[in-house]
Amino acid sequence: MNEVCFKNIDKDQCWSLTTYEASGGYSVWRKILKGEYTPEQIINELKTSGLRGRGGAGFPTGLKWSFMPRNAEGQKYIVCNSDEGEPGTCKDRDILRFNPHAVIEGMAIGSFVMDATVGYNYIRGEFIEPFDRFEGALKEAYETGLLGKNINGSEVSFDLYAHLGAGAYICGEETALLESIEGKKGQPRFKPPFPANVGLFGKPTTINNTESFASVPDIMAHGGQWFADLGVENSGGTKLFSVSGHVANPANFEVSMGMPFKDLLELAGGMRHGAKLKAVIPGGSSTPVLTAEVAMNMTMDYDGIDKAGSMLGAGSVIVMDDSTCMVEALTRLAHFYYDESCGQCTPCREGTGWLYRVLKRIMDGKGKAEDIDLLMGVQEKIMGNTICALGDAAAMPVESFLRNFRDEFEYYIEHGKSMVKG
């Protein structure tokens, strides 16, 4: 446990440069400054490590970095996604608070690989404490001569800035995030072109999640194989799981990929008050909900959760006990997507409101028998038809809640009240 992003978490002033360097921090970056690495080496190491994007989509980081036209003329950018807004997710906040230098070093390494001499860390607007920590770390790094132009007389330059959001979940979507840095509404761009070709300010850009970046320095320091071996096939390394909901000890846990869910639940102190597990959302609110039975037989890695019928997502494990009204839970999630839809594309703008209103009506005791089919129909019409994945994110919970807990919805419609809460 706690071997990579959180390895210093128990130390005093774990966010300071001193602590970070004492545990080997910036050793990779210093080597790069001395010319001891080539970009290809780093990409290969990353590929070996099996690191996959921790922002939700799980795209192999090494491969992503190799897409950047490193040798193209002109400015290129590297951007860190610390927008963290998916319900259930709260790991990047802790990385920023407790290990900001790992993010900086990870980004610096990436900047070298991709020849992106300027970087931005997009931190969600509410994260003032993490922002201050990150700014503090940046200051330390600049003062120590780890950032800037022609650092230590080398050929390498890297300037890194923090950008603050202002409250919009959609800015976690990478192209909406770029729009937001450009001072616009966070409306996702359609792809192609992809950011690697036309990104921030129209320049080639790579975007990774905070945890992805924070994992890079240790991967490079200990070798890709070391990281891969921490995890399982197809899911290298450790992963931060934010376990929240009805558990005795909700917290972020950095554990090896492939850990059985029931062990993770154990780590989180088990079910609160010994209640019975009813459902688990394993990867953040947009990933399909699983029944207790399925969850208890699942391992926490990409393939394991996939096999169980959901997704690892951002590793945000929301645990629900049998006091939970699934109609209420879904309505709350539907409200979230309705509230956070950017409004740009038709299915999401119109469909998320429709879903929410039907659910709300059911909650108000005015459900109709045909509402379940209606909800299924609407979610199906959103799915796959939108510019970005928010549409899918809004549709998937509806589908999975209705599929797994249909009886609760039928009961609510028929009786005008919750089967669980009465």
Next chain:
Amino acid sequence: MLEIEIDGQLVNAEPGEMVIAVTDREGISVPRFCYHKKLSISASCRMCLVDVEGAPKPQPACSTPVADGMKIHTQNDKAKASQKAVMEFLLINHPLDCPICDQGGECELQDVAVDYGSDVSRFSEGKRIIAPSDIGPLIQTDMTRCIHCTRCVRFGSEIAGIMEMGGTGRGEDLKIEPFLKEGITSELSGNMIDVCPVGALTSKPFRYELRSWQMNSINSIARHDLVGSNLYAQTYKGNVKRLASGDNDAVNETWISDRDRFSYEGLTHDNRLLAPQIKVAGQWKEVEWDVALDFAVKGLKNNILNSRNVQKLGGLASATATTEELHLLQKLLREMGCENLDYRLNIKDLDNAIHLQSNIKLADLEHIDQAIVIGSNIRLEQPMINHRLRKAQLAGAGITTLNVKEFDFNYKTNDIIVAPNEIANTLAGVLRVLVEKSAEEVPAYLLAVTPCAQAIDIASSLLNSDKTVLILGEHVVNNAQAASIANLITEIAKLSNSLTLNLTVTANALGAQRVNFVPNSTGMNVNEMLAAEMRAFVLLDVYPEYDFHHLDEALNTLLNNDVFVISLNGFKNDLVAQYSDVMLPMAAMYETSGTHVNINHEMQSFSAAVGAPGESKPAWKILKVLADLLELPGFHYENSTQVLSEVAHQMTPVHEYDTAINLDKSTVEVETIWTHSPYHTDALLRHATSLRASKIGQINTASINAATAKSLSLSDSDTYLGVPVDITETMADQCVFISSNQATNTGAL
């Protein structure tokens, strides 16, 4: 060239093309709302989703680039399911008030809904309603109908060059609206009506009038400027009800200016002259046409023909007339032996008149890499030409302006502010640099010229660019060195290999030149006529207080009891009524057939969209009958096309003019430049109520800088020549720039 397969059919495509461009070319219909061929792609409405083999999700045709061997299905179950889904979403919050919507019958949503919508909406949650808002006199909004396609927003930021509309709020609360309290102000704003696929943005003057299918649509040409934008006049029961832009990439692409779009309102203004009138014993009397024409002929005979003093006859026309009308009037006069004719009524000194070629095509303007604009607020004065320059600038061209005032451009310019009497000198500086760079000898008139820093900059920008254009605007027409300025520009163009664009003439002035509506050496020009003892005039569409530079002299001459004046006008005018003896009501724009020569030197012909109101008649017919009654030969025309073919068979006249350059400065203490504000340049515009109410229509300022204001003892609350003073530091010294929606202040200039 690649090959792709669409619905089983093999078609060719260019690399980089979007699927929708291919389907459009092939006539395969793919529904769409946000896509517009002249706007950037937003891919947000999702209506154009098609099935691309191998892609897990349906792909938007508007933003999916073609790839060799791609197989696309626009009609299979997967594509149809997505399209129907999007349609259903679009309709849940749409009011479905088609029966009372102005877009009814030409609504893209309605059209597509018929094909894709399901009849029963399962949506029963209550529709979104957006409170109405007023965005100005030209565009009516009903945002409850908006489908958020953002075409209007993109039009603003990409084409109009000012982002006025935007999408505020997010999600379902996304609302398309302007931010400014004054609403929409762009000179191209009406195009939003055309791009809006639904009835959210409609024409305010047209509101609630009619359904599109009740109207006839006739191709026509706008005639307020040198562009001659192509458009459709939509008519109903003999009235023009609405204008919509037409497509012509060589002229106006697919846009028209607000000036062109809304001027038709003037056609039905109460002030139209509807019946022929003659003045008997100082009293006006409405009469039949034959009586009026008889009266006119008698007047001409009594005053001119019988006494054989045809040199005391003059013919003056406004450049808004059609080429045919101008041709017939000059022919009529010349057949009588009269060589006194002119259309250049606004020129102070015709010995100092501008002669400058226009030798660049509109479409080429967007490919230049350096333009020098001299004496023009080109954005408001020539909106469609400005649009081309803007495109050039966005593509990297440098635009330098040499003006007496800093104007508000919708692209980046390098503004050089100079007093009117410094323009020639500055250009002389440019020329001197160019002459020195070439091997040529420095001509005498340049010997005393020391190029200023700005002149050196201009010269080097011209030398360092490939495709350059020099544009001369209307502010210099009456500059004390107007002719020299034009000649300097011609010289600069030669040495810098630049093209030139002469915007000092406008409307159909090129048509007037084509039919030689200027006197030869034996005749008198307008200013000479006004100073001579005349006995008769034929005036074609002249409104004295707006058209004559020398208004006092004009009135002096015309009001003389011994002068017999025949006026052809579309609108009533008090001064015209005072000095005329006969008033013949003529058809206005869209009421007559004719031809307009645009800046591309293209003759663009149009037919009448509607009949002329009341007793008024097309001027070409009036002139033809007048000629017949005068028993002049060669007027056996049956239609205006025959007149045009006569023009076409004539040689374009070539005039010698003075190419001398004289750099003596004027000695006037404070120079005044008077221009008609953009929506007051001709009689039809002056009667177009909604345009007049718009922000541009309200422009009426005498701009002056603080120092000059002080020297004239003027403050912000004063008027100058009757025009409200605006003290601004963006003005050059020792001059006043007037852009006015009033008539020229009598005798003041």
Next chain:
Amino acid sequence: MISDNAKKQIDSWIEKYPEGKQSSAVMEALKIIQKENNNQLTHDSIQAVADYLDMPGIAAAEVATFYENYNHQPVGKHIIRFCHNISCMLNGADDLISHLETKLGVKTGEVTDDGLISVKKVECLGACVGAPMFQIGDQYYENLTIDKIDKIVDGLK
């Protein structure tokens, strides 16, 4: 309209972005102006920010109305932003919000009579393992209980 102090702060943000991309600073500029203006944005203040950053007013208005952290209606000196998303809900956020409403005598969205506090229900603030939680100003308060809330709220002035 924009104080010198605010200008200085905005300028320090502008410096982070490439030349000519000053509108990237609009989100912070709006926050800075909002803070100086009773936590609220007005039409004129949005225009002032737009002018300062040389961008169209409507573009600044789009931003000001898109993001959740800007207020266009009067709010309290302190805004309690109470998360009511899933993890907080599972941990009793709804009851706590009711408690807070009763305690303050306002509904969510309203301001207390003395103008000191307003309550707003917000979506996930990214502190789910500390649920239930709310944010006041720059500060997060986690693992809330009725007692804890009372203490925090009573300490606001």
